[in-house]
Amino acid sequence: LNLVSFSTQQMVPRIQASNVIKVLNFTAEDNASLGFYGDSFGFKLEGRYLQGRHSAIRTLVDLSVLELMGKATNTPYWRCIPNGVPDPVVVENMRTSFEGLTPQLKMGLVQVMLRKYGEDVTVTQQLDDPTRRALQKIYSTRYPQMGESVDVLTWQGFEPLFFGVPMPWDPAVGTQAVAPSATPAATGAPPAKVGG
Template identity: 75%
Template sequence: MMKRKLRWGALALAVATLAGCATTENALKDANALLQEREADKLLPVTNLSPYALALGRFGRMLDIYKAGDPVIYMQTRSILDATNLSSPLAGAEIPGDITEMVRTAVNRIGARVVYVPYHPDYLVSQAQLGAKFGVTMPDFLITGALTEFDRAIAGAGRVNSAGIEFGKGDGKVTLGGDIKRTAIYSALALDLNLVSFSTQQMVPQIQASNVVKVLNFSSEDNASLGFYGDAFGFKLEGKYLQGRHSAIRTLVDLSVLELIGKATNTPYWRCIPNGKPDPVVVENMRAAYNGLTPELKLGLIQVTLRKYGESVQVTQKYDAETQQALEKVYAQRYAALGSVDVMTWQGFEPLFFGVPMVWDVAQAPAQAPVPKGGSQAPAASAAGEKAGA
């Protein structure tokens, strides 16, 4: 008899506890707390920055250093759409169907040396009919591309931990149980971008970006139960974390635009990204360009590069004492581990070129105005060499 009273007493206490948690008053209290939290932290407008948005700004300041005196590059895009057809309402509209505006925003983040040229012919025609007059800027390059992959559940992992205990017999039988379940599923989104020369309408060889981002779908489930000889109660907690696909695509766009224009300008754009790795396309392009220069142009480029290190050498295209002293100083301070090198070879010049100091502080970045459109779009090494020989 005593056992039965204890059993029903414990069960009543548990039910009362659960019922108390589910009262209307408590529910309203929790709802108000959640609303206040969202109003304080979540509903205020914030800058929409991807992890690579700041890298695009750094890249713009890198161009101020590497491309000082070079013409502005004018860019335009064709429509960058979804090629997987998963943006269709019939497929659930799982991803955006048009990301052209994201690409435009990424290009415009770079700065004054890479200028985006909008293409809105209907608007211009309408304004022209009202008497407006426009100047026309022709782009140097077009960006083409599409969202090319969306693979659901390319990888997944799950784990379930369960435990149970049972004691007593007959009316005094008690069972305790619980389990913890965790599931993680990855999906993948891919974006392809290519660069097209506007004047020739040909793709620029090897200047493309093809990147993939993984999106995590994580769920958790916790269960517990307590039973007294057939009468039982329990609770269940569930949680789910799903990374936003639109936000993941913006990250993908910012990274891909950085890579595309970094390759097009032959600059070490990977230095703008934490733990970035050298791009073999840029390294090979610069190696071929440097090896194709005459000794005089090589010396001119070396002197121009030394000036970017803060050395006050004159661009004479001659291996004078001033140039020799500046080289010895820079290599001793920064590249002493390389030992003796010949800067007239690419192996000796490569660390000097790719290691130019970068000042990411906007206030201290070189304030050199870009050259208006009209100059030639020469490779980085050739342009610097020609400037040195002027």
């Protein structure tokens, strides 16, 4: 499945979906025959069950469209699927977009993410005390491998917060989430650091 630009009628590079699904066909066959002194008759029953094919094709199309739209809009579409695998093209595009934001917009985005974790913070685009406390709480409980000081204005500090937003199928809150890149940020503005 490819995305085509309407104006140029050409395929958009690096925005395609190629998925495979395996459908098993169930076939059952029964035979019986009966004979009376030389004359005989028989019958044969054969059944094919292809009930899963329509559902499989629908699922395949749904997943392909989800992947295509996620790539086109730089949205982490794999988070909609339990055990989804991150798409490196989308992650790289998101990193580039995040790094192009102003510090105020980055802090506003951090505050929006904290609200998705259930923290009671107001989106002010400033590192106020409630935001600082919420960051300390989230990073110390869910991402202790990041260390005491995390610069959330860098992609390395923001990435686990963004991709670790709790989903309904994730383990209970309070367990340690897996950070996509567990390397603490070494540079950044001191006011945006957690824990120090």
